[in-house]
Amino acid sequence: MPQLLRVQNFTVSADGIGAGEDQTLERPFGHLNPGEMFAWAGATASWPNRTDPGGTRGLDDYFTRDFTHNIGAEIMGRNKFGPQRGPWQDHEWQGWWGDEPPFRTPVFVMTHHPRPSFTLSDTTFHFVDGPPQRVLELAREAADGKDVRLGGGVTTVRQFLDAGLVDTLHVAVSPVKAHSGLRLWDSPVDLLDRYHLEVVPSPSGVTHHLFWRR
Amino acid sequence: MPQLLRVQNFTVSADGIGAGEDQTLERPFGHLNPGEMFAWAGATASWPNRTDPGGTRGLDDYFTRDFTHNIGAEIMGRNKFGPQRGPWQDHEWQGWWGDEPPFRTPVFVMTHHPRPSFTLSDTTFHFVDGPPQRVLELAREAADGKDVRLGGGVTTVRQFLDAGLVDTLHVAVSPVKAHSGLRLWDSPVDLLDRYHLEVVPSPSGVTHHLFWRR
Numbered sequence A, B: 001m002p003q004l005l006r007v008q009n010f011t012v013s014a015d016g017i018g019a020g021e022d023q024t025l026e027r028p029f030g031h032l033n034p035g036e037m038f039a040w041a042g043a044t045a046s047w048p049n050r051t052d053p054g055g056t057r058g059l060d061d062y063f064t065r066d067f068t069h070n071i072g073a074e075i076m077g078r079n080k081f082g083p084q085r086g087p088w089q090d091h092e093w094q095g096w097w098g099d100e101p102p103f104r105t106p107v108f109v110m111t112h113h114p115r116p117s118f119t120l121s122d123t124t125f126h127f128v129d130g131p132p133q134r135v136l137e138l139a140r141e142a143a144d145g146k147d148v149r150l151g152g153g154v155t156t157v158r159q160f161l162d163a164g165l166v167d168t169l170h171v172a173v174s175p176v177k178a179h180s181g182l183r184l185w186d187s188p189v190d191l192l193d194r195y196h197l198e199v200v201p202s203p204s205g206v207t208h209h210l211f212w213r214r
Helices: A059-066 A132-142 A154-162 B059-066 B132-142 B154-162
Strands: A005-012 A017-019 A071-077 A106-110 A118-120 A123-128 A147-152 A168-173 A195-201 A207-213 B005-012 B017-019 B071-077 B106-110 B118-120 B123-128 B147-152 B168-173 B195-201 B207-213
Touching (some): A005 A017, A005 A059, A005 A071, A017 A154, A071 A132, A071 A154, A106 A132, A123 A132, A132 A147, A132 A154, A147 A154, B005 B017, B005 B059, B005 B071, B005 B154, B017 B154, B071 B132, B071 B154, B123 B132
Parallel strands (some): A005 A147, A005 A168, A071 A147, A106 A123, B005 B147, B005 B168, B071 B106, B106 B123
Antiparallel strands (some): A118 A123, A195 A207, B118 B123, B168 B207
8 A cells, every 4th residue: 555645634715815914923824714614523423522512424524533544653744833934032932732742653843943853642742853755754654554634724735746755635615805914825726736635625614625645 | 512423424326325336345336436426536546445645634634634534433234344245254354445444443243143343453342132222332432432433234224224323424426327226315404303414515426414412
């Protein structure tokens, strides 16, 4: 079995924007409202942050429960890990996810400013400086034969797409426009020279875009 | 987490028929052509019987790869297990699936004619006589906290639906009519008093019907 690099449940606005402006400690998505952006996933039974029973078990639930399917490691950009820029002032910040991050695998954070690895529950964060190909090699080794998830944000997904390293890409396009912020694409057809595409509208209002290599 | 009873990837014709007439050793689906019925699943990258690399990674692949997701046991009817009727003449027949059945969990075959359990690779077949509620109890115990898949055929799915035991039901409706055979339903709306329903057309031509309890 090949070890795929998969982007999963990556959500953008109707105009292709995946991260807002002015990211802060309080607003990981900047001016974008994550409650609105991720409402499609939050409504499902398999949403990892769900605290009550219930939730939908229709189409969107297949996507939320596939998040961990055959995944052995995650790669993320530094801006997904935290709002800090430049050299670390201290190592107190351990990500947005509290004591039990939902990844439950090794996570490789791409940054020019390395710091020591640390473990929270089943997730170990490593900090690596290197080109996408090298980071992917490290993640594949750690994934123990399983696939690697490319977690975002926008800049990181673009870097790996531009390097030709992404095997499958699932983007949920929300019905709401963001107007400004970091853009994943001008249009999904930008990728059609290299990928097959299926467009699947969900009753929740998002439109799932499923890409895989030609 | 509740242990769900899930019907997965159950395929019927456009007129609701899931098993053909005149099942034999050579024709497990009777007069229906399984190659045609299951073409939607066979085309995907995650189809368990795939021998070559490749295959699609769009919508239908989510369904084929979800087949094993959090499943700890399967329940099937005797007609899914084999074409024999009445008391076993011998115990030579071990199912349609060869030395490596795709279930990889305990499987409970419902029959009035018990026989000894046996194991093929990661799959152990047990033969149990009892009402659906009792068989489900046994399967839940064996599933070790995971969900139980209800594998079919039509008669068995109907029995468990009628007993109110099915939590989620995924039916792929093929575009081709069968005209005769065992019918799962007159129409999917028959179940709407008890289930939510999402209807998701796939580019492959099948229409996925996703039911979950109200």
